[in-house]
Amino acid sequence: MIREDFIQYLWGAHLIPTAPLKLSTGEVLDILSYGEANPYGGPDFFNARLRIGSLQWAGNVEMHTASSLWYAHHHEQDPAYGNVILHVVWEHDVEVFDFQQNIIPTLELKSLISNDLVEKYTQLQQAKSTFIPCEREISSLSEGLITNWLDRLYTERLEEKTQAIVTLLQESQQDWEAVFFLKLLGSFGGNINGDAFEQAAKQLPFSVIRKQMQDLSQLEALLMGQLSLLEATDLSCPYYRSLQEEYQYLAHKYALVTPCFRVQFTKLRPPNFPTIRLAQIAALYHQERSLFDRCMTLASYEQALEFFGKVSPSPYWKNHFSFGKESKESHKHLSPMLIANLWINTIVPMQYAYARSRGKNTLAECKAKLRATPAEHNSILERWEGLLLPNTNAMESQAILQLYKKYCNKHACMACQVGQVLLKK
Template structure:
């Protein structure tokens, strides 16, 4: 028997009979199971229990055996003085209050059906399953899954907002500066995410504002701070950028990130840091007050139009300073904008709305439903289990489900797992 299963049964009151009795034959009626406590202290707070007709308000502690009370040293912890009911699987010893009165004990093994225990064993059986419920999830009611996925996505946004909150602290609550940090990180994609974030954090965002009207200086600032103008090159444009950067470096007392942080290896040419930084510079040259614009717009096509920018002229025929290539516009693609919406814009809008006390996030969910679904191994596996993803809202929620519940074996906190156990 696992203690977390007893917590689950108590929380949902999955008893075979409502006529409960303590080990000393006291009639027990659960008015309220209480609020589960995931920190130190009793397992359930603010419970309301009627014992032999007397209503008690207090806390409930749950153990596999009654003797666990003493093993955990609860008898010397004042946090447990307010326990009104001891819920156990097996009663093997009396537990006393400091007043020497016995704490009523409910022995659950007499009130739990075999089906609940069998469902639990089947769910947690270790037979190399990808997720515990992969045999059951294809037949779970669609409404149960759909409702839970919405909650999962809000959880995911809450997690992402923690990083945004930290950025706000380091930028003195400058939302425009936070947007720049997040965009830079995401323009770096997986390989250059950290170096691009380091580059963006290496100077004050006010400098971007000051030079944004000059496209050449802005590109020189970005490439220079990213450590891409340190090595010599025969390209004339390199010399032009380096000259501009040296001027900015002295004027604003800049220190670039160390050379070599930014990588070209294992990247497709269109994702080379030179191309992505030039696109980022073009974006900020074309759109001052970018944060304000992004917070105001809603239809996805307007986002695509806003990010419809390319590189400076030199990069249309180059990927690096070294060699010339066939001319191409190298504009930001819609699929890349989708990534920005998923990882930057929507989480930032969520945090911004929360900061203003707003709790209606339906517009954000609608926006994400207009974004194409992501493709990765996790989503493909859910697809094979008949959990289809029509849009990015569903793929993001499923990633949260797999990473934060399935992989951590938190089936008893998952609505799908609960549904399996209850049925």
């Protein structure tokens, strides 16, 4: 089945035959310029230049698998599509008009594209893969092509993270420390509790954290309380009771929003319990009062290891993983894996966004930092390595995750350099 991304690829890669093209209106089309792809809402390509009959036109190009989708998407009512000068479709099944009732010329591709190209596209889309659609063919491509594509994918991923930071800044009146607090908590929460940690942080004004940094137990109480970990009434543990009382006092003092987030302990190893992670965050802000400024100066993963490796939670957690349950004594320092996650997913993106807000482009520097950071390891990356493909550093790891989640998982092969090259082979 032909998808719209195939049509967009054919147009963007200039694979439309150059022979005289006949439109639905009977006129002859000559493509002078294909225009620029539009990654946002609206027509698919901007600023195309066409000769239709004896007239030259400049405007936008819209694409669908069938002409009738123009009406299914209600483009005939949308002024944003008023400057569309050409409708490119796989199958032309109905004439289309814009919101002013002007007919829009349509180019049907079904009879113009070679069967060989269509067959390659279909094979890629319908491949019975266990991991990614091109898993049988990708190893035939040059290492240089893969490496260059991964470099671009990391740029894309970093820009997405930066945009998320910009959005949070707008919501927090440009408070960089508050946004860093949100993102840091999300990273500490990991895949299972990250969202709950970050959402709870949004309900805990960072101004409150600033005021309580000098008191470790109050920081713990605020964080534990906002994540509903201090609601038990049957625990006789004195430390728990003291935090409970602290939280009740602080919640009243600062008129905190009643906690509505629940964390999970299941599927987690004890060192990753939310109680331990929150105790570590409290210790981090207690021990380093200028945490944001300090993290913006970290120049390498090794420096991050040294800095975060010194963080030690309050004494209670030496022989506890959760409240009221004693365990064998152990230091609850941040693990190298957690520090790597903080460095890769929070600190370096924040450094990039912060520098850019001050007119500096540190993209090359950020890439160099992650190239010097060991590769990440998870099930997706292990399967990638199983195809004998590179995952030699953290930048490549991040790029592979971007590729898998944004392209492979969505069968967006026509937007992927690998898919485009395989289609031409």
